[in-house]
Amino acid sequence: MSLQEIEFTSANGRDTIQAWVYEPIGQPKAIVQLIHGLGEHSRRYLHLISTLVDGGFIVVAGDHSGHGRTAMQQGTWGDAGEDSASVVVADEVTLQAKAKEALPQLPYVVFGHSWGSMIARGMAVDPQTELSGLILCGIAAQMRGIEKMIDRPELARLASSERGAEPAPQELVAQLFDGFLGRLGEGAGPTAWVALDADVVSNHGRDPFNNFGAPLSARFLQGFVDLYDQVTSDDWYKQLPAELPVLILAGDQDPVTNYGEGAYHVANRLADSGHADVRTRVFPGVRHEVHNEPTTRAETERETVEFIQRVAQR
Template sequence: MSLREITFTSANGRDTIQGWLYTPAAPPRAVVQIVHGLGEHSRRYLHLISALLDAGCAVVADDHAGHGRTAMESGIWGDAGDDAADVVVADELTLQAAAREQHPDLPYVLFGHSWGSMIARAVAMRPEARLDALGLCGIAAGMRGIEQSIDRAALAEVAGSPQSAEPVPGELMGQLFDGFLERFGEDAGPTAWVALDADVVADHGIDPFNNFGAPLSARFVQGFVDLYDRANGEDFYTALPADLPILILAGDQDPVTAYGEGAYHVANRLWDSGHRDVRTRVYPGVRHEVHNEPGTRADVEQEIIALVERAVNGS
């Protein structure tokens, strides 16, 4: 394997995005771009990256503005600047362009988890993305906090104020993550929704590049909600090519996916809008990170590798 560091100035004009291109020793058959979720970083996907490398894929990933090594370098966590929804999408398109420069003729697969599934859907809607397949894991759809609970008027007011770069009020944060712990018992820790496996939850909590507890700025939360709306809006379904291979993965104990219902909802809307190459897996008893849970990780990796095969074979 060769490892190439990729750095570029974020669309916010402030951060230097830190990214990496992993390439197998043999000539790769495809490129897979991994888009990480909220409060984490791209090296939490090393197990998946290794599986993809073994399957002959080049893999490219970065740490978004306000996250991971990018935030370590800037000192700014939980903020992507003004127009955060557009910033993170533009940055992933820049990363894609850098990867295509190294591997210009290979099929290109985009894989996004959680917040990354929102970013990936917004990227896929852009004609310059030119994707050969799309994978959506821990898909953010049917989230009660965004669709029912959050006070959108109050959020818009604080996000449009001179204090927009300050931490969002705690009441709004509580509304955003409404219901995330209610099924996991009175003693559930703040990130119990992440995984059923205690070691995965513990790793999520102690990783200094993860920093899920960092305060989110008001403008970041506004961008998060805006991007959720875009990813789940009608334009997503009409913008995708009808023959694009799509994979949707979720756990049926994951509040981000409305306990599995969000995954089926997106799959059904894709079918109704004429998309026929859609595969959906909802894993019983599993929470958010189906790609990290020991009981599902290998199966998830095989599903993603099968998606790559669909892209390589043009079906």
């Protein structure tokens, strides 16, 4: 495997996005752009990246504005500037463009996890983007906090004010994550919803590039809600190319995907809107990071590799 680094200025005009290209030995079969989730970074996916590279795929992955190495170098966490819903999607579109400039012309697949699944959906309907396949892991869908709990007028007021770049009030952040610990019983830690395996949760918590507990700015929180609304709207299903193959992966104990129901909901809406090539896999008994859970990691990777191999041959 060979490794290259990519740097470019974020659409927010402030940050320098840090990204990496992992290339296999020999002739590559496809390019996979990996989009990480909220409060983490792309190198948490090294096991999946290694599997993809071993399968003959190039992997392109970056750290979003306000996250990972990008935030480490900038010194700003949990904020992506003004209109962050547009910023994070635009940055991924730019990363794809830069990858295509430097790499062979190959089938191009996007893998987005959690918040990354929202960014991936936004990217998939961007007119500048051309995809051969879309993989949505830990898909953010039917999130109770966004759909039923968050005080949207108060959030909008704060995000548009001079205090927009300041941390959002804790009660608004708590509303976003409403119900995440509801099924986990007494004594569950704040990020226990991430994985059933305690070692995965512990590793998540002690990784300094994760910084999941960093305060989220009001304008970032607004952008999160805005992007969620965009990619769950009727318009998104109409804009997504009908011929684009989609793979959805989730755990049935994951609150981000309404305990698996959100994954089926998106799959059914895709089918109803004329998208015939949709596969959904909901793993029983596991939580959010099905790609990291010891009991589902290998099967998640197998599903991912087989999907990419299939769409790359179309």
